[in-house]
Amino acid sequence: MSEQIASNLSAIRHRMIQAAEKAGRNADDVSLVAVSKFHPQEAVEAALKAGQRLFGENRVQEAASKFPQLRENWPDLKLHIIGGLQTNKAVDACRIADMIESLDRPALSNAIEKASQKCGRLxxxxxQVNTGDETQKSGIPRKDADAFIETSMNRFGDNIRGLMCIPPESEDPVAHFNFLNDMARRHGLPVLSMGMSADFEAAIGAGATLVRVGSAIFGSRPMTVS
Incomplete structure (x- = not known):
């Protein structure tokens, strides 16, 4: 497992560099979020040994079972919560995460504010913007996004770092990436989390500063996970 994950990481990093160079960008301006959801702690450890330090998890409970122990040996490890976040998980998310990429509604803003006060950290x-206005996906609808971003910036200040999206699978992702980039520029936000295993190179070309790659690093999700 370790050798394969290290090889996969090396290949992804090489492709990221090539995509950045093609777009006339500095490759150092794009960071890789290794999405380790549903993969065991051993897989994360293999990636850490290969030099990866930034990871993404969908489920707070799963992240809490993996990462606190790993931080003991790799204190520079960074964890992002990238999945839809339930309000009742806000305290745990604020406690363990370095970034929450899925702020998408006022109720969650309220929960995160209260959780941060309880934990003493934000x-x-x-x-997260639902650029395709898909009913089955998390994310603030396009028509509400600008107002929600402004409200969030007023509420959380510099802790609002940027925007995230997951384009519809059936559409060209570039239009969605460009939409998100334009929105981030209007609000002066520097971080753009967009692009996954199938389209991260296009996302880098459109200005992504974070790309979220899972299966191309860790392989298919284990079938035993419910």
Whole structure:
């Protein structure tokens, strides 16, 4: 497992550099979020040994079972919560995450504010925009996004770092990436989390500063996980 994950990481990093160079960008301006959801702690450890330090998890409970122990050996490890976040998980998310990428509704803003006061720490926050207005996906609808971003910036200040999106699978992602980039520029937000295993190179070309790659690093999700 360790050798394969190290090889996969090396290949992804090489592709990221090539995509950045093609776009006339500095490759150092794009960071890789290794999405380790549903993969065991051993897989994360293999990636850490290969030099990866930034990870993404969908489920707070799963993240809490993996990462606190790993931080003991790798204190520079960074954890992002990238999945839709339930309000009742806000305390745990604020406690363990360095960034929450899925702020998408006022109720969650309220929960995160209360949780941060309880924990004494507030992670970085990205507003997730539902660029395809898909009913089955998390994210603030396009028509409400600008107002929600402004409200969030007024509420959380510099902790609002940027925006995140997951384009519809059936559409060209570039239009969605460009939409998000334009929105981030209007609000003066520097972080753009967009692009996954199938389209991260296009996302880098469109200005992504974070790309979220899982299966291309860790392989298919284990079928035993419910």
């Amino acid at each position: 992670p970085g926050l990205l507003v």
